[in-house]
Amino acid sequence: MTFKIAFVSTMAGFPWGGSEELWSQTAIWLASQGHTISASVRDYPQPRPQLTQLQRLGVAVKVRRYIAPSLLRRVFQRLKLLQPIDMTHRLFQNWLLQIKPDLVCLSSGAITDIEFEYFASVCLEQSIPFVTVGQANAEIFWTDSETAQRSRKIFQSAMRCFFVSQGNQHLFEKQIATSLTNAEIVCNPFQVNYDAAPPWTEPTESSPWRLACVARLDPRAKGQDLLVDVLSQQKWRDRPLQISLFGSGPMATTLKQLVSQYQLESKIKFAGHVSNVEDIWQSHHALILPSRYEGLPLALVECMLCGRPAIVTDVAGNKEVLDDGETGFIAEAPTVKHLDEAIERAWEQRHNWQAMGQLAGERIRQKVPRNPAVDFGQRLLKIVLHTKNHK
Incomplete structure (x- = not known):
């Protein structure tokens, strides 16, 4: 049995980062298993060879380009005659409805951001199961109460909320003032051999x-x-x-x-x-x-x-x-x-x-799996199977 799974990254500010390794390597593994995998990433002026590799290995990549709203639309939005949804977000919604995924994985460089919140709301509106992946959190990342209330609805509605550390999970639960019973810890892929053993170089008087x-x-x-x-x-x-x-x-x-x-x-x-x-x-x-x-x-x-x-x-x-x-x-x-x-x-x-x-x-080695991307991919497949069996 094969499934359609969509990965959505909201990372911005850098062409690529450690936060992108988990979803991208998991996407590649799932595609190798015969599943239909799509990915949506933000536009960036510099070329990203990682996206070329994703496409070469069977992942359909959609780059979201920001399209500024027209002057008339901005006026209507300011007058509250239109919802503040720009064309970029509308195109994302159309993309999601076109590929009709069985599961969406929303990955954020932080725990959440404005784009992340919008994309999650689209999944909720369209009754598309989704999971979240939060890669970093900080004491300064507190939001106002209205935003925290929206976050509670999003994260409690997710099939799973994945965090890369218990510390980040605990802090975020404080920031939204609720416990997440659907939270799990996940490991990121690493860039060294699991059995790595580089030689030790002893310092000398000339080598500090x-x-x-x-x-x-x-x-x-x-x-x-x-x-x-x-x-x-x-x-x-x-x-x-x-x-x-x-x-x-x-x-x-x-x-x-x-x-x-x-x-x-x-x-x-x-x-x-x-x-x-x-x-x-x-x-x-x-x-x-x-x-x-x-x-x-x-x-x-x-x-x-x-x-x-x-x-x-x-x-x-x-x-x-x-x-x-x-x-x-x-x-x-x-x-x-x-x-x-x-x-x-x-x-x-x-x-x-x-x-x-x-x-x-x-x-x-007692705490991280040998292949975190495969581990995560297997977890996502179990979630899809669970949603299919309970429809």
Whole structure:
């Protein structure tokens, strides 16, 4: 028996991100199993080879282009003579009715957003079963009471509400003031081999201890600016410790200027994007991730799979996979003071990092499946079967 499943991503602001890996890889697997798979993504000026791969592997991709409403429509909307539905959303509704999916998977880079809310309302209006996937949440993501009320209706109506960490789920339940009995935790796909074992490179007098910060260059979420403040202290300037910033992002130029301003070029290196993540861990000894908010960072899971400890902040799901003092070190909050304390504790234990990393590898394999996309795809198929059997 085959089904029609539609994936809808509302991620914006970046051509591609970690939030897109789960739905896209699951779509590819489901298509390989003979199911009819469609996907709707937002338009973006830069080319995305991931979309080409999706199409090549059997996923029908629809790019949503924003079409501004006409002046007359805007006037009528302001006068409340028309509902504030722009042409972009109307085209989405037509697309959904045309493909007639058995299930819609709504994936958001955050837990919810304006587009996400509209698309969910279309599913409700058309009685199309849907699930939600929320990839990140933060204490600052509170909404007004009217929006929270709409969110309660949407998430309680979903077949399942998938979160990537219990921390994000608990926070969102507070933000909408309700418990979600239909919530489940799901794992994101990772970009390293499940059995990865990169060799450990022992530091020498000429080769310092190296921490890798693997995250998009966006301090609003990833907190790289905190590293600048910490390493500007004289004690860290004097120690053989170096941090490599891997990745790209909207604040790359500003961060480079910030590092230069503090004269930390010898302590903080910009390593760019690396296609093979395992290569990072052949020359680095631990992960440093000073995030202000997260879901469950892929970089943390990948670091642990590669047998390395991590230094992270206590946000979202970090504490759900990392054990403080055993497989890594957890800063109580994303502040300079708490991050400095965590790095200090890690530094005192640096000669134990290799053993801590080995333990991290063992424990993370007890918590994440070998193939998260297949695991998620199988869950979606069970949901479709359940809806078909109960019609």
